Amino acid sequence: MLRFNYNMDTIMRIKVLLNTVFAVAVMLAAGKPAVGQIKPSGAADTSFSVMGSYRSEIRHHPDIRMADPTMPASVNASRNIPYRQNRSGRNLLLDIYQRKQRLPKPVPAILMVHGGGWRSGDRTHNTTLAQRLAEKGFITITADYSLSTEDLFPAAVYDLKAAIRWIRAHAGEYNIDTSRIAVLGFSAGGELAAFIGATNGNKKFEGSGEHMAYSSAVQAVIDIDGILAFIHPESGEGDESKSISAATYWFGYPKSERAELWNDGSPITHVSSKSPPYLFINSSVSRMHAGREDFIKKLNGFNIYSEVKTFSDAPHTFMFFDPWFNPTLKSIDDFMSRIFPAK
Template identity: 85%
Template sequence: MLRKFKIHTVIMLSILLANAQKGSAQIKPSGVADTSFSVLGSYRNESRHFPDIRIASPAMPASINASRNVPYRQSKSGRNLLLDIYQRKQRLPKPAPAILMVHGGGWRSGDRTHNTTLAQRLAEKGLITITADYSLSTEDLFPASVFDLKAAIRWIRAHAGDFNIDTSRIAILGFSAGGELAAFTGATNGSKKFEGSGEYLKHSSGVQAVIDIDGILAFIHPESGEGDDSKSISAATYWFGYPKSERPDLWIDGSPITHVSKQSPPYLFINSSVSRMHAGREDFIKKLNGFNIYSEVKTFPDAPHTFMFFDPWFEPTLQTIDNFLNQVFPAKTTR
């Protein structure tokens, strides 16, 4: 499959470059917030097909403390980008692993509160969980969101002492577009090109594990359905600022699979039955295998794309993440 992907990429790139429109105009950020994606909206949509699903309980466990609305940087538009941090009220005897959590929404919608329920439950298990804002395509284009997330990781390391964080065990988790961003952030460990500028540059932005929940791994790939602008402008076209027919080089550079290296960390892929949402996964894993990098796959048959928000899939998703982190962070604090 990897060889097939390489051949397909070369052919597609040749065709797209041949058809590219010279001097095409970039799609500029609108500056208008997009609120189209929400957990409640997803529930209303999916419950028509899965009438027995329920939104996982958002109640915060009594054992957990929250530090909310913590600013870590400003977006290009001047918006304060915020973090919410969850951890046990009773301080653990040793520094604990941390997870930066990245929301979905097509790189242009959604917000950090979508990950609150999962963050609180993972914090119950002895992890420090951090949900993050980042620049959406209504504010700025790729790679601004990557720069933000790298800055958030540096912020975590700079403030590790305040939250009892073990800086040698930092993971990043994302769903959908957030899964793609998490995968990209891990794949580009050590890459100066995607470091960005600004805050806490003396600290590393490297992560030691990635959890990608239904996030695409290759935009120009036989399995990818992203970039069809025939009916309306696609989410990725808004994010890159150009259709892939005009800037295939940008779409390839924005694909996590392009950047896998020996510095990439272990990966956990948790997927729905919607195959286009994890396009390129098997080829990505083959590249990881080439560097002897550990990976796992958990697939929920017949599950919708937004499965992680709903019972009956929420609890097994939670347990899969915890099991994976116990595997790759073997010194994880006993709960």
């Protein structure tokens, strides 16, 4: 007869293993993804594009036109500058736009973050706006970051904070005022911009790697239709009734399984006295800026300035199209001038 001598620690380990197997089996039987099952696919997602959005929106707004992409004659571009390599081995790149005539004093910079549900899109989506803001006198930087097809939250946050450190490390080359750096984002990029500002000085989201001697803090945030709270009555993220939501892919877990992670990934969770002034530019699609009013209440509690510009008749992708492009440009220019007055 074979005899097995198990101590209590071994027995407990076996019980934990059996309980885990049972829990996974129950979730699979219920049609729910098991914990850790949603992983980066490694395959590029091209589902979101500006032209695709135009073709969709013109059916509902027949008078819209693509914003003029012509490079202003006064602006120069430095493109395809690598700032770090992500865990997938992809070189993350920056494009920098500034006036050809160098100003006598360093000027404010704006890091620009593209949208696409944290899994699609690229930095060129912000090119037109970047060029026009550069024409106004700002130095604008459009950036790549890790998408959810490559890596999960908070990888994109680490990347973009590294981009801010890169900007400070190279400020002398581009005549950037390191005390006046803003971050701007649209949609998922707006959420990321809001998150970066809310986590100023929070080492948990600093990441590691390049230029760690430099600060990743920003002095202003422009959030264009980006969500502020994932678990909120106004939020549509986490609804898996038709398909897996973009945020579920980004966090790697359904909201029902890892609510604490979804809360930790929400900008509203991290507002503090170190958070900078915010400009919210919003469409008529309220779920795209879920949690905004509660976020502003938190800012108000720290006496942090904020303002809201809403286009009541605009679709989510309004910033790419006339008649909303120029008013969006003006709102950003006015806000930046208020926060960063000329020295």
